[in-house]
Amino acid sequence: MLGSGALIVMDHTVNIVEAALRMSYFYMHESCGKCTPCREGTRWMYQILNDIQNGKGSSKQVEKLEDICDNMSFKCFCALGDAAVAPVASSIMHFRSDYDELIKNLESDEVSA
Amino acid sequence: MILKTFDGVKHLLIGLGVTFKNLFSKPVTFSYPEVKRIMPERYRGRHFLNRDENGLEKCIGCSLCSINCPVGCIHVVSAENDPDHPVSPGERYAEVYEINLLRCIYCGYCEEACPVDAVVLREHYELADYDRDKYLATKGDLLVYPEPNEFKVNILGNTTRV
Amino acid sequence: MSEDINITINDQPVSVPKGTLVVEAAKKIGIEIPVFCYHEKLGPFGCCRMCLVEVEKMPKLTTACTQTVMPDMVVKTESPKVIKAQQGVLEFTLLNHPLDCPVCDKGGECPLQNNTFKYGPGDTRMEFDRANRDKATPLSPVITIDRERCIACQRCTRYSDIIEQESALVMLNRGFNNEVGTFNNEPYDTKYSGNVIDICPVGALTNTQFRFKARTWDLDNSATLCAHCGCNCNMTLGSRTNKFMRIETRPNDLVDDGWVCDKARFGYDFIESDHRIVEATNLVDGEYKVAKTLEIARQTAESLKKIVDEYGPESIGFIGSPFGTNEELYLYHKLFRFTLGTNNLDHKIYIDTPGLPVDHYDFLNVETANLVLLIGSDPAEELPILDLRIKKAITRKGVKLAILNDQKTELDKIADLSLMYDVGSDEIALAALANSLALELDIEMVEGETSDESLTGIAERRMKEMAELVRTAMKVCVVYNPASLTGNSIFMLKHLLGVINKIPTMECGAIPAAPFTNSLGAMDMGILPDYYPGGISSSDSGKVDQVWGDGSSLQSKGLSALEMIDKAESGELKALLVYRNNPVIDFPDRKRVESALKKLSLLVVHDMMKTETSVLATTVLPSNGPGYDEGTTTNIGGRVQYRKRGLNTKNSPDWKIISKMINSLSEKPIEYLTSFSVTEELSQTVPGYSEISKKSIKKEGKTREKIESANGVVPEIGKVESSGQGLKLRIAEQLFAKDKILDASSPLAHHFLPSTLCLHKKDALKLDLSNGDQAILAANGVEVKAIVEVSNRCNPGAVIVPRVSDDQGLLRLSRSCSVNWVEVKKPKVE
Numbered sequence A: 001m002l003g004s005g006a007l008i009v010m011d012h013t014v015n016i017v018e019a020a021l022r023m024s025y026f027y028m029h030e031s032c033g034k035c036t037p038c039r040e041g042t043r044w045m046y047q048i049l050n051d052i053q054n055g056k057g058s059s060k061q062v063e064k065l066e067d068i069c070d071n072m073s074f075k076c077f078c079a080l081g082d083a084a085v086a087p088v089a090s091s092i093m094h095f096r097s098d099y100d101e102l103i104k105n106l107e108s109d110e111v112s113a
Numbered sequence B: 001m002i003l004k005t006f007d008g009v010k011h012l013l014i015g016l017g018v019t020f021k022n023l024f025s026k027p028v029t030f031s032y033p034e035v036k037r038i039m040p041e042r043y044r045g046r047h048f049l050n051r052d053e054n055g056l057e058k059c060i061g062c063s064l065c066s067i068n069c070p071v072g073c074i075h076v077v078s079a080e081n082d083p084d085h086p087v088s089p090g091e092r093y094a095e096v097y098e099i100n101l102l103r104c105i106y107c108g109y110c111e112e113a114c115p116v117d118a119v120v121l122r123e124h125y126e127l128a129d130y131d132r133d134k135y136l137a138t139k140g141d142l143l144v145y146p147e148p149n150e151f152k153v154n155i156l157g158n159t160t161r162v
Numbered sequence C: 001m002s003e004d005i006n007i008t009i010n011d012q013p014v015s016v017p018k019g020t021l022v023v024e025a026a027k028k029i030g031i032e033i034p035v036f037c038y039h040e041k042l043g044p045f046g047c048c049r050m051c052l053v054e055v056e057k058m059p060k061l062t063t064a065c066t067q068t069v070m071p072d073m074v075v076k077t078e079s080p081k082v083i084k085a086q087q088g089v090l091e092f093t094l095l096n097h098p099l100d101c102p103v104c105d106k107g108g109e110c111p112l113q114n115n116t117f118k119y120g121p122g123d124t125r126m127e128f129d130r131a132n133r134d135k136a137t138p139l140s141p142v143i144t145i146d147r148e149r150c151i152a153c154q155r156c157t158r159y160s161d162i163i164e165q166e167s168a169l170v171m172l173n174r175g176f177n178n179e180v181g182t183f184n185n186e187p188y189d190t191k192y193s194g195n196v197i198d199i200c201p202v203g204a205l206t207n208t209q210f211r212f213k214a215r216t217w218d219l220d221n222s223a224t225l226c227a228h229c230g231c232n233c234n235m236t237l238g239s240r241t242n243k244f245m246r247i248e249t250r251p252n253d254l255v256d257d258g259w260v261c262d263k264a265r266f267g268y269d270f271i272e273s274d275h276r277i278v279e280a281t282n283l284v285d286g287e288y289k290v291a292k293t294l295e296i297a298r299q300t301a302e303s304l305k306k307i308v309d310e311y312g313p314e315s316i317g318f319i320g321s322p323f324g325t326n327e328e329l330y331l332y333h334k335l336f337r338f339t340l341g342t343n344n345l346d347h348k349i350y351i352d353t354p355g356l357p358v359d360h361y362d363f364l365n366v367e368t369a370n371l372v373l374l375i376g377s378d379p380a381e382e383l384p385i386l387d388l389r390i391k392k393a394i395t396r397k398g399v400k401l402a403i404l405n406d407q408k409t410e411l412d413k414i415a416d417l418s419l420m421y422d423v424g425s426d427e428i429a430l431a432a433l434a435n436s437l438a439l440e441l442d443i444e445m446v447e448g449e450t451s452d453e454s455l456t457g458i459a460e461r462r463m464k465e466m467a468e469l470v471r472t473a474m475k476v477c478v479v480y481n482p483a484s485l486t487g488n489s490i491f492m493l494k495h496l497l498g499v500i501n502k503i504p505t506m507e508c509g510a511i512p513a514a515p516f517t518n519s520l521g522a523m524d525m526g527i528l529p530d531y532y533p534g535g536i537s538s539s540d541s542g543k544v545d546q547v548w549g550d551g552s553s554l555q556s557k558g559l560s561a562l563e564m565i566d567k568a569e570s571g572e573l574k575a576l577l578v579y580r581n582n583p584v585i586d587f588p589d590r591k592r593v594e595s596a597l598k599k600l601s602l603l604v605v606h607d608m609m610k611t612e613t614s615v616l617a618t619t620v621l622p623s624n625g626p627g628y629d630e631g632t633t634t635n636i637g638g639r640v641q642y643r644k645r646g647l648n649t650k651n652s653p654d655w656k657i658i659s660k661m662i663n664s665l666s667e668k669p670i671e672y673l674t675s676f677s678v679t680e681e682l683s684q685t686v687p688g689y690s691e692i693s694k695k696s697i698k699k700e701g702k703t704r705e706k707i708e709s710a711n712g713v714v715p716e717i718g719k720v721e722s723s724g725q726g727l728k729l730r731i732a733e734q735l736f737a738k739d740k741i742l743d744a745s746s747p748l749a750h751h752f753l754p755s756t757l758c759l760h761k762k763d764a765l766k767l768d769l770s771n772g773d774q775a776i777l778a779a780n781g782v783e784v785k786a787i788v789e790v791s792n793r794c795n796p797g798a799v800i801v802p803r804v805s806d807d808q809g810l811l812r813l814s815r816s817c818s819v820n821w822v823e824v825k826k827p828k829v830e
């Protein structure tokens, strides 16, 4: 499940990380800013996903992302924070390989360089 | 009896041998003040206040050194920096910074406490004076002066009262 | 209470009343739950998520600051889940926080620092540059915000919304870009704005005066009282190396509810003013000669004695001050009554008597009453913290508010009923209210016509509504300002109180809300011509002798302050001691006061600031004043509290100077060791103060016992001066007025108003004046310039002039403490 109780169907050509990035941008933009985890967390998640998507990520960051999701979920004032966590958490859970691929490119780049 | 005398002389000579050996070897003492000892770099002597690479005072006037000082011999009065003519890199600077070197026990806690490595204790150990008042080191006495932080080379004589 | 609920927190049982929040319950048994956004006066909000706790049978962690206790709740505050959450939340909070604690002003007393230290993660995992926002940005001339440090807890904006109810400070923007600011970037300058500095849990809102001046741990804090108005708010005066640094709140729910106004926080510049009187001087051959204070005190006492010996005790007088401490005033009472033998003591120009025919209510009763009846009082300008308390009672405690006043005030907005009587008709208006209550109770009524609208400007029907409101309330708290009443109206007011009290099942109490620090104390200490301390009438010689020993009662009738000026003018009064008062400015008719004072052969001024009166003095004695002095003061609610010294001075304290005067004239000198020795003595001699001692007032003060007022006779309505030219003058108090306390260099100077006069539309039309016009107030041969404001602030036939500065010299326009008439004119065109 990605998003607020909605089901989004995407075909296999979609880059899951990019989709997660788009959605986390949406949530960052929608956050009202009242409670701390949501205000700060959505932005941080977006920043990290942005790094990963642009090939600057590391596997450590994916783990960090998972932990941020954990720190945010069910700790925000309203459900927007929880909803913001969902796409990121589920994309990592189900499509970890996509993340790894983006990161591997980078890590192998580093090796070859 | 002769044997005993001989034995005595022998030990006397051994003893004197040490004396003579040291008489002609290089002395371990210095003839201070003509010759001055170079202290190890981490020796906790007199305090200095560092400057940063831009020549600004490193000290941000946070008073952490003064609260940490076990004898309470540092007095800091802070003030707000004028953004156009900053004294230090932060928003705050030390308008007054005084250390009473007579009270100081040279423990180095102030150096430890300083979050920006502004106050340091260095190799300068010549602290004797006839006048108590001279022991109230003010900012002028403590700041590495006038160049930015170059005291590593030789700090002796690097500070003068402005 | 039967409504208590038992819960368990970390295996410790606790029982608390229903509706208590979990944080508060935990606090009760000494368990700390970290918070940022929660503040006990602001109530739950739940935005920072710092206070997450685990509650059994609840699927998610919950915020302890919004969760009320429920039966058999089991709360865990230290479980691994909670610890993980706390670390997570703190990481988020610190994510874009600058972490420059060594520079930050909050460092050392910062909840964010403390919570991070106790509950935070050891390190940060933030790999990006922290967001930058505006650093030092002025919100007002006295408050600077550092937006980078703000953690968006919204304490400040909620304060502005809930407590001061101005909604001046708001959260702008949304999401990550939200920031604390004001509408249209206007300055945030309410009367209570400074409190946000104290409640901000980080170093975002800072005191512009104090910014970067000193670290908090270097301050010497002294638990003292505010000495501006009659609320006597508790505050902490922080100093370093005997230099004034800052004022902070010191919450006392019984007095200030945790707040102080901006006059307290930013209005303390006078402590280091150049205009202070620091030396004792004597006028010798036209020149002031400095001498030792105590020596001059001795000489002064002897000179006074000489005049008494020569011309009799009626030839000297004492004008005291509602700003002095109880100890100082008590000693002056002793000096003048017993050592010099005169009843000529007073401290005010209006008429007031000690004691109430009903209970003396304190601040807490404002909240617990059903109806607050405000008479002639404008708390926002006179007693700001009482204003906050009334606002709280009305908007959050369901208390009703009825207002009877001669001018519009800010509280009218939230009042259930607000009636405006004509300026000067207060006596009739009060009688009308008393009569319409008395009619139903079938008790004696005030004689004469009272219900006619033409007399007061209030229709009979409206007055009946007010009476109905009072009658149906179970508990009425009357807040009245004696200083705003004209002539003898105070007796009518006390009659009204007595009538209200006779309503069956009625609980009634009153707060005599004079806007001066210690006017209640001044009356209690007998700085009145006709009353000894504790409200004992000087005509009651039996009682006087009983308290003070045989022969203590004086035969003569004392002179009031205004009468003393009259007698000085006529030459019958030879010597006057003025203590911390400024008759030249604050008494009617400056010219006459000046000429009267000049006629005196001895004018001693004992004051802390140079004033227009002190320049006329033959002897000047220094008074230390707030900040340097110590002693007790009695606030309008009757609470006696200790005003501690905040700064040291070499000068002798006032009580020492006064006791020196007493001792140099008496055979049995009493040496006081500290101000508390005086407190101890007065607690034994002043009725009502018997339980006041160093120990009993230490923490939050102690309410002095109620002082009964002699009552019984129904007052008669005095003759109304209906003749007069022009309009009736009403001088309104202004909190931030340019006087000796707040001068032009004060950080509050931006609040000063230009000289203004407020007219009713009808009068404006008649006079052909409109908003913004220049006009002239003329009376007594004096003219005062002012700008016209057509605001219907009063009924037609009167003009309201706020007292905005000493230079304005408003009192020059009046002649007495009853109705004064002024002409409003257009300036002559040149």
Ligand code: SF4
Pocket (backbone or CB within 6 Å): B068, B069, B070, B071, B072, B073, B074, B099, B103, B104, B105, B106, B107, B108, B109, B110, B111, B121
């Ligand atoms: S060396 Fe120790 S005693 Fe000396 S100033 Fe520093 S902290 Fe104080």
Ligand code: SF4
Pocket (backbone or CB within 6 Å): B058, B059, B060, B061, B062, B063, B064, B065, B066, B076, B094, B110, B113, B114, B115, B116, B117, B118, B119, C102
């Ligand atoms: S020397 Fe260091 S610790 Fe001391 S005030 Fe300056 S910055 Fe702070």
Ligand code: SF4
Pocket (backbone or CB within 6 Å): C097, C098, C099, C100, C101, C102, C104, C105, C106, C107, C108, C110, C111, C112, C113, C149, C201, C202, C203, C204
């Ligand atoms: S607000 Fe607190 S945590 Fe933040 S910089 Fe200031 S002292 Fe440090």
Ligand code: SF4
Pocket (backbone or CB within 6 Å): C149, C150, C151, C152, C153, C154, C155, C156, C157, C180, C199, C200, C201, C202, C204, C205
């Ligand atoms: S300025 Fe202070 S009180 Fe206001 S929201 Fe920010 S952190 Fe909270």
Ligand code: FES
Pocket (backbone or CB within 6 Å): C034, C035, C036, C037, C038, C045, C046, C047, C048, C049, C050, C051, C052, C063, C064, C065, C066
């Ligand atoms: S203190 Fe409970 S959410 Fe802020």
